[in-house]
Amino acid sequence: MGSIFNAQQIVNGLQLGSIYALIALGYTMVYGIVRLINFAHGDFFMVGAYAAYGAFFLFNAFLGGSGLPMAAVTLIVAMAAGSVVAALTNRFAYKPLRNKPKLSSLITAIGVSMLIEYLFSALPFIGASFRAFPVLIEQKLYKIGTATISNYVVIDLLVAATLMIGLTFLVRKTALGRAMRAVSQDKDAAKLMGIDVERVIGWTFLIGGAFAGAAGLLAGMTYPRIFPYMGILPGLKAFIAAVLGGIGNIPGAMLGAYIMGLAETFASAFNSLLGEGIAFAILILVLLVRPRGLLGEKSADKI
Amino acid sequence: MLSVKNLKVAYGQIVALKDVSFEVPAGKIVTLIGANGAGKTTTLRAVSGLEKPVAGSITFKGQEVGGMDAHKLVSLGIAHVPEGRKIFPTLTVRENLELAGWTIKDKAEVRRRMDEVFTFFPRVAERVGQLGGTLSGGEQQMLAVGRAIVTGGDLLLLDEPSMGLAPVLVDEIFDKIVAINKQGTTVLLVEQNAAEALEIADFAYVLETGYTTIAGPADQVSCDAKVREAYLGV
Ligand SMILES: Nc1ncnc2c1ncn2[C@@H]1O[C@H](COP(=O)(O)OP(=O)(O)OP(=O)(O)O)[C@@H](O)[C@H]1O
Numbered sequence: 001m002g003s004i005f006n007a008q009q010i011v012n013g014l015q016l017g018s019i020y021a022l023i024a025l026g027y028t029m030v031y032g033i034v035r036l037i038n039f040a041h042g043d044f045f046m047v048g049a050y051a052a053y054g055a056f057f058l059f060n061a062f063l064g065g066s067g068l069p070m071a072a073v074t075l076i077v078a079m080a081a082g083s084v085v086a087a088l089t090n091r092f093a094y095k096p097l098r099n100k101p102k103l104s105s106l107i108t109a110i111g112v113s114m115l116i117e118y119l120f121s122a123l124p125f126i127g128a129s130f131r132a133f134p135v136l137i138e139q140k141l142y143k144i145g146t147a148t149i150s151n152y153v154v155i156d157l158l159v160a161a162t163l164m165i166g167l168t169f170l171v172r173k174t175a176l177g178r179a180m181r182a183v184s185q186d187k188d189a190a191k192l193m194g195i196d197v198e199r200v201i202g203w204t205f206l207i208g209g210a211f212a213g214a215a216g217l218l219a220g221m222t223y224p225r226i227f228p229y230m231g232i233l234p235g236l237k238a239f240i241a242a243v244l245g246g247i248g249n250i251p252g253a254m255l256g257a258y259i260m261g262l263a264e265t266f267a268s269a270f271n272s273l274l275g276e277g278i279a280f281a282i283l284i285l286v287l288l289v290r291p292r293g294l295l296g297e298k299s300a301d302k303i
Numbered sequence: 304m305l306s307v308k309n310l311k312v313a314y315g316q317i318v319a320l321k322d323v324s325f326e327v328p329a330g331k332i333v334t335l336i337g338a339n340g341a342g343k344t345t346t347l348r349a350v351s352g353l354e355k356p357v358a359g360s361i362t363f364k365g366q367e368v369g370g371m372d373a374h375k376l377v378s379l380g381i382a383h384v385p386e387g388r389k390i391f392p393t394l395t396v397r398e399n400l401e402l403a404g405w406t407i408k409d410k411a412e413v414r415r416r417m418d419e420v421f422t423f424f425p426r427v428a429e430r431v432g433q434l435g436g437t438l439s440g441g442e443q444q445m446l447a448v449g450r451a452i453v454t455g456g457d458l459l460l461l462d463e464p465s466m467g468l469a470p471v472l473v474d475e476i477f478d479k480i481v482a483i484n485k486q487g488t489t490v491l492l493v494e495q496n497a498a499e500a501l502e503i504a505d506f507a508y509v510l511e512t513g514y515t516t517i518a519g520p521a522d523q524v525s526c527d528a529k530v531r532e533a534y535l536g537v
């Protein structure tokens with residue numbers, strides 16, 4: 001292998017970036033709308049992975065078969081599980097604290113995160129140990145130039161791109177998206193337009209949770225080992241990606257996530273410890289040089 | 304239409320309204336005047352549901368509405384043009400107006416009302432594609448009133464609509480308020496600009512540090528010696 005900046009690394013970086021992007025979007029949307037860093041968000045990702053795992057064995061046992069239709073059903077289950085957990089967290093942990101000092105919500109978020117992790121570790125059919133993620137789709141490898149691309153890369157990129165385009169359309173062009181932008185800018189004014197602000201916040205958690213759930217499935221498929229604490233590091237890195245892009249800014253979260261995925265892949269190729277630490281180096285650098293992030297504006301549209 | 308009795312509202316430890324009572328009869332223009340910090344904005348916010356009362360009652364169309372969520376009151380027929388206009392800065396003028404029609408199921412009706420706004424305020428019509436935050440202060444004020452026209456409703460709450468406007472525009476805004484009232488909308492108007500407000504109002508109330516003190520028909524209140532000295536500067 002010559003340079004570490006070869007085509008293979010770029011492909012791997014984009015693949016990892018896609019997963020980070022799906023997680024980072026939830027962080028940034030929720031921050032944009034309620035100004036809360038939802039530390040439990042990484043756990044929604046984990047829940048998505050386990051939901052996909054469970055759904056696979058359930059469907060396999062009763063219906064048999066695998067391949068693309070099975071993977072699609074599994075994806076829907078993962079997204080549904082992520083959104084249900086996110087919506088429940090919002091409803092029972094964050095909503096009662098909405099008008100309390102921000103620190104209460106932040107501490108609650110950390111508590112919810114630990115609760116989900118310990119709960120999953122304690123559940124007998126899940127347990128604290130690693131589990132091998134089943135093969136949803138047979139892996140196929142294609143040689144293109146110097147790089148080997150697997151169909152998993154294509155799936156990861158396609159799923160992420162589809163969801164991101166869908167989200168962009170939702171936010172820019174639909175009534176719900178308009179309401180989300182309005183709530184992120186001025187809650188009182190949004191209420192005076194007749195918007196049920198709590199419902200819009202609920203939808204935001206639902207969508208963010210669904211994206212995290214999808215990321216959980218993709219991560220399980222791509223790096224096939226799942227465990228109850230698997231959300232912590234990717235969650236943290238995706239959060240840093242959102243900060244890098246400008247927290248609250250949707251295109252920023254996507255950009256930050258792909259930069260993060262590429263940086264981590266290149267750094268890992270150089271030295272695996274460096275790969276693990278690069279995210280935090282980026283965080284410190286952003287906070288020092290450009291705290292509002294790449295696309296964040298001073299009085300940004302925080303969604 | 305609206306009846307407020309012994310209203311008390313607090314922000315944490317700070318009691319902003321101690322005992323506020325007033326009536327807004329259907330079809331009329333009622334004005335609340337008072338010095339800075341008297342509690343005018345707080346009163347309107349309590350009526351539109353943005354603040355929850357500690358005590359007292361707010362009845363709207365015969366129904367107790369104190370403490371009800373603001374978005375529900377919009378459907379019941381209260382439109383509120385808040386202090387500082389609160390235009391959504393990164394939404395276009397058109398999007399701002401479309402949002403104001405959020406509770407209206409019939410989207411053709413929303414478009415009809417938007418056209419009404421455009422004939423009312425040609426300046427707003429010229430700027431439909433512009434971002435709300437880039438409008439001038441006067442244009443933002445027109446858009447804020449325009450949003451309330453789209454929202455519709457039977458009671459219009461206006462918090463200092465003349466704030467920061469040039470005298471010509473002040474006259475224009477007041478003319479529009481009278482026109483909206485003539486079309487059948489009841490108006491509750493808060494103003495620093497007491498002289499103009501008293502001129503168009505049917506009834507007036509004076510608010511002093513959380514209490515309603517002077518009340519009566521607007522022409523009578525404007526003759527009150529205390530009011531003339533404190534709010535009309537004569
Ligand atoms: N969010 C808040 N937190 C704490 N105190 C507040 C808050 N909003 C208003 N107050 C206080 O409540 C009192 C009434 O304020 P309010 O805004 O209703 O006055 P106002 O009559 O509208 O004044 P102005 O003419 O300056 O707009 C003031 O003493 C103000 O400092």
Ligand SMILES: [Mg+2]
Pocket residue numbers: 343344345386
């Ligand atoms: Mg005020």
